[in-house]
Amino acid sequence: MSVIVDISSATKSFMGVKVLDSIDLKISSGERIAMLGPNGAGKTTLARSILGFYHLESGSITVAGHDPIRERVAVLEKVAFIPQLPPPVKLTLDELLDFVQKSSGVARNRIESFARKMELDIDAHANKPFFKLSGGMKQKMLIAIALARRSALFIFDEPTASLDPKARKLFYDLLSSLDYDYSAIYITHRLEELEGLINRKIYMELGRVVSDEKI
C-alpha cells in the first residue's frame, strides 16, 4: 500500500500553546481513519495542516509526495474536504457548481447525481445563494461536491453535524458504495456511526497521538 499522507514530527503552536506536538503519522491508501479526541486535541489543526492552511513550526507533511504549502494545487487535486460547519458562501448553487467544475474538473452532472442520492434537488435551488439554504441542505450539497470529486483522500470534519438521522444514513450508504480505493480521515465524536466504514482509529489529546489502532 502506498503512503498517501506522511506526517513527520509536525509541530504547531498558537499564541505559545502547542496545538500539534511532534506528530508522526503515516496514512496509506485505502486506510479510513476515525480521528477521535476531546475539543482542543488538535484534530482540526492537523486536518488544516494537511490541507496547507497552516505553516508548521517544525516537521513536515506530504500528501502523495507533495508539500501542502509549496505545492498546494497538486495536493488539493487529491483531497476533498467537508468542514465542520457549512460556510456562509454567498455564491448561488449554480455559481458554486461552476466554481467546482472549473477549478477541480468535476462534471456538473456527477455532483447533481450525488445530490439526488442525498435527496437534494439542486435545480430547484440553483439560483439561491448557498448561505440561504437550510443547514441540512448545505451539508448535503458539500457532501455531493466532495464525493463527486472522486478524490484519493477525503477529510471530513464532523460531516454529519447538521444532518438528520435519515440523511446521515444516506451519507454513510453513499460512502459504502464508492467503488474505488480511497483513504479518509473522519474527525468525529460519534464512533458508533462509522462502524463498517473505518479500518483504523486514532485518538488525539493535547496535540499528540495517544493511541493508534487498526480495526
Next chain:
Amino acid sequence: MGNLLLIAYLDIKESLRSKWFYVYTFVFGGLMGLFFISGITDSVVMGFTGLSRLLLIFMQVTIVILPIFILITTVKSISADRESNILEYMLSFPISLRDYYWGKFLGRFATVFLPVMMALIIGIAWGLYKGGEIPWGMVTLYSLLIFSICTVFLGISFFISTLVKSHDIALGLSFTVWIVLLAFIDVALIGLMMQNRVSDQLIITLAMLNPLETFRIGAITLFDPELTVIGPVAYYLLDTLGHGFLMLYAILYPVVLGALFTLLGYTLFRKKDIL
C-alpha cells in the same frame, strides 16, 4: 489564468448582489442626479461653467467618499471570509493562492471602479445634452485619477485584509487610515506649519506621500493652475515641481503605492497561516 479569471468573475457576480454595491452605485449615480437637479452645470465659479464645473464638483465629492467606500467594502474581502470559514472551504479546492488573491483583487477593482466611471460618463452625456462640448483633456485626466485612487485604496484594503485576522480590527484600521490621510491634507499641514515645530521639508514630504493630497492637487490643477484654492503646500509643490511633473506624479504615485501595498498583502497571504 483560468482560475484567476474565474475568481474575479465570481467575485463580481457576488458583489452585484451585495447591498453595499447598490448603496455605492446609488451614492455616485445619485450624486450626479443631484448635480443635474441643483443646476450646477448652469452656475459659474471662477469663470468655469457647464460640464467642467460639474466634473470638478464630482471630483471634489469623490475625494471624500470614494476612499472610505473602497476601504470599508474591500477590507472585508479576505478577513471576513477567513473569519466565517468561507476561505477554508473555497481554498480547499485546487486553486493557487496567487489566482485566488489576484482574482479577488481584479473582481473588486471592477466593482469599485466601474460605477464611478459610469457616473462620470452619465455626467458627460448630460453635459452634451445641455449643449456643451466634451472637455477631453479633463475627462482623460479625471479617468486616470479615479483609476489611481481606486488602485491605491484597494491596495491598502487588501493589505489590511491579509494583515489582520479579525474583520472588526480590519474595519477599525481602515477607518484610521482614512482619517489620518484626510487629516493630513492641507488643513492639518497648515496647522503644523503655523506651529513652526516641524521643518517645511517634512510638511512638503507628508503632502507628497498622501495619496488624497496628490489626488486633490491633480483634480484641481486643471481648474486653478495656481492652486490658490487648496492651500500653500499645494502651491509650493506646483511652484517647485512644475505643472507637468506634478500631474504625472498625481497619477503615477498612487498607482505605484497601491501596487506596493497589494504586493505586500499578497506576500503576507502566502507567507502567513491562511486561517
